[in-house]
Amino acid sequence: MKTLITGAGGQLGREIKSLIPDALTPAKDELDLRDPEEVYSYLLREKPDQIFNCGAMTDVDKCETERMDALKINALSPVAMARYASRFSSRLIHFSTDYVFDGGRGNYSEDDIPDPINYYGKSKLLGDFAILPVPNSIIIRTSGVFGNKMNFPLFVYRNLKEGREIRAIESFYSPISARNLARASVELNNMHFNGLINVSGERISRYEFAIKIAKHFNLDQNLVKRSTEISGGRARRPRDSSLCIEKAKKIILWDFHSAESNITYIGEI
Numbered sequence: 001m002k003t004l005i006t007g008a009g010g011q012l013g014r015e016i017k018s019l020i021p022d023a024l025t026p027a028k029d030e031l032d033l034r035d036p037e038e039v040y041s042y043l044l045r046e047k048p049d050q051i052f053n054c055g056a057m058t059d060v061d062k063c064e065t066e067r068m069d070a071l072k073i074n075a076l077s078p079v080a081m082a083r084y085a086s087r088f089s090s091r092l093i094h095f096s097t098d099y100v101f102d103g104g105r106g107n108y109s110e111d112d113i114p115d116p117i118n119y120y121g122k123s124k125l126l127g128d129f130a131i132l133p134v135p136n137s138i139i140i141r142t143s144g145v146f147g148n149k150m151n152f153p154l155f156v157y158r159n160l161k162e163g164r165e166i167r168a169i170e171s172f173y174s175p176i177s178a179r180n181l182a183r184a185s186v187e188l189n190n191m192h193f194n195g196l197i198n199v200s201g202e203r204i205s206r207y208e209f210a211i212k213i214a215k216h217f218n219l220d221q222n223l224v225k226r227s228t229e230i231s232g233g234r235a236r237r238p239r240d241s242s243l244c245i246e247k248a249k250k251i252i253l254w255d256f257h258s259a260e261s262n263i264t265y266i267g268e269i
């Protein structure tokens with residue numbers, strides 16, 4: 001079984017690679033997702049039996065200004081992968097985002113209709129549309145992935161450890177560690193699950209999550225200050241992009257979702 005992992009240096013890709021060590025993990029200069037035609041040629045050359053597409057342009061503000069790159073990486077390269085997977089009956093495991101929703105309501109299920117409010121969400125949604133018709137494919141929709149690069153939980157942990165005050169907003173999401181997400185994704189693939197599924201943590205506000213991180217690591221929770229400002233960045237952010245994970249909980253029978261199960265990972269990054 002030949003496996004390809006794109007974006008293997010990213011938060012999620014790195015964890016999937018540790019579960020499938022013999023996978024092909026091309027560097028950016030060997031497989032550039034800004035070049036969908038080259039992606040297709042690469043796939044024809046390498047003929048993987050399964051693809052974990054962890055590569056993406058995930059900088060939400062950058063996607064707003066560098067739209068052509070966002071479109072190519074998040075949507076058009078997935079089209080190339082979908083074309084290959086359909087033609088050669090390869091499995092395709094793709095990752096989507098809670099940012100396909102406008103964040104007006106939260107707790108979004110697999111049946112809710114996306115309505116993105118920023119270009120990252122739009123480009124990712126186009127990618128989802130490309131993968132949906134592929135017979136042997138999974139679209140794993142997730143939220144607040146945290147791993148080896150700077151992210152909100154790590155920012156909270158490192159600052160509190162140094163005794164610095166931080167501000168956390170009262171916006172909701174469903175954070176999950178890259179390790180739990182990787183394990184759940186590989187498991188779903190091994191059981192030949194097909195279709196769209198939400199895999200994330202439990203719904204929580206960033207403020208509450210910061211407090212839980214402080215408590216877990218015995219850090220001073222008084223350093224966590226509430227903020228109402230949603231973003232200083234260029235792109236708009238959804239206020240509540242949390243995902244409903246009831247479907248995944250029936251299929252994945254270990255605790256991938258609780259805050260506790262995910263927070264422990266922060267101390268190991």
Ligand SMILES: NC(=O)c1ccc[n+]([C@@H]2O[C@H](COP(=O)([O-])OP(=O)(O)OC[C@H]3O[C@@H](n4cnc5c(N)ncnc54)[C@H](OP(=O)(O)O)[C@@H]3O)[C@@H](O)[C@H]2O)c1
Pocket residue numbers: 006007008009010011012013027028031032033034053054055056057058059073095096097098099124142143144145146149
């Ligand atoms: N992070 C989150 O909070 C979050 C939330 C919801 C959904 N997701 C989705 O989950 C998946 C994994 O996210 P992640 O957090 O692991 O992202 P990440 O850490 O940003 O990793 C993305 C990977 O893609 C690579 N990449 C970017 N542009 C590329 C290009 N032109 N050619 C080849 N590779 C390229 C990056 O390489 P460089 O680092 O060298 O650029 C990086 O290795 C993505 O589909 C993302 O949309 C993430």
